Amino acid sequence: MQTLAVDHPLVAHKLTTLRDVRTDSPTFRRLADELVTLLAYEATRDVRVVEATVKTPLVEAQGVQLASPKPLVVPILRAGLGMLDGMTRLLPTAEVGFLGMIRDEGTLQAETYATRLPDDLSGRQCYVLDPMLATGGTLAAAIRLLFERGADGVTAICLLAAPEGLKYLEQAFADISAPVRVVTAAIDSHLNEQGFIMPGLGDAGDRLYGAV
Numbered sequence: 001m002q003t004l005a006v007d008h009p010l011v012a013h014k015l016t017t018l019r020d021v022r023t024d025s026p027t028f029r030r031l032a033d034e035l036v037t038l039l040a041y042e043a044t045r046d047v048r049v050v051e052a053t054v055k056t057p058l059v060e061a062q063g064v065q066l067a068s069p070k071p072l073v074v075p076i077l078r079a080g081l082g083m084l085d086g087m088t089r090l091l092p093t094a095e096v097g098f099l100g101m102i103r104d105e106g107t108l109q110a111e112t113y114a115t116r117l118p119d120d121l122s123g124r125q126c127y128v129l130d131p132m133l134a135t136g137g138t139l140a141a142a143i144r145l146l147f148e149r150g151a152d153g154v155t156a157i158c159l160l161a162a163p164e165g166l167k168y169l170e171q172a173f174a175d176i177s178a179p180v181r182v183v184t185a186a187i188d189s190h191l192n193e194q195g196f197i198m199p200g201l202g203d204a205g206d207r208l209y210g211a212v
Ligand SMILES: O=P(O)(O)OC[C@H]1O[C@H](OP(=O)(O)OP(=O)(O)O)[C@H](O)[C@@H]1O
Pocket: 076, 077, 078, 079, 080, 101, 102, 103, 104, 108, 110, 130, 131, 132, 133, 134, 135, 136, 137, 138, 139, 165, 195, 204, 205, 206
């Protein structure tokens, strides 16, 4: 597994405001959206393209276009939905699938309550959106599901990742030959006893959708 913590002053600046407990939901949503676009720029570095020829007003020019089949973007509801617009701004022709997952805050086990994905993902590059990679249980279940349907490679885009979750994913997909990548704005210190990322930003879903 490959992990990339994007090192960029604008990413760090926006993340700092996102962490701030005084940041209200509308500002949190806007910042999450902006951050995702910055992360998506790095996360899509490996997106497959094919050579293409276009005519400029003057002459033919060689370039590239996105290869087929088009990439699949999968936000994990609820909090991942706050990352969808920022991602599709960069990849407007991608197909979008949905996964609804919730972590039991007692056992920290993830449960899937909604799945709306193409049945056959053969040859598809998938980009999973979830702001928080904590224990890694949610992302591991999501990535496993995509591989079961034939995905060619999975890149997870997270706002924050915990070392425990990264280690968990590393072990879970050690035997998979297809690429598994995590792109994040920062790797935080650790998880607390409740499974929350420290210093973190709190409950991403609640902060995005106004429950706090
Ligand atoms: O790495 P894990 O330990 O599995 O935890 C991370 C998950 O927890 C949060 O979602 P939550 O279950 O709170 O659902 P929500 O998006 O509806 O708020 C977060 O958005 C991740 O999906």
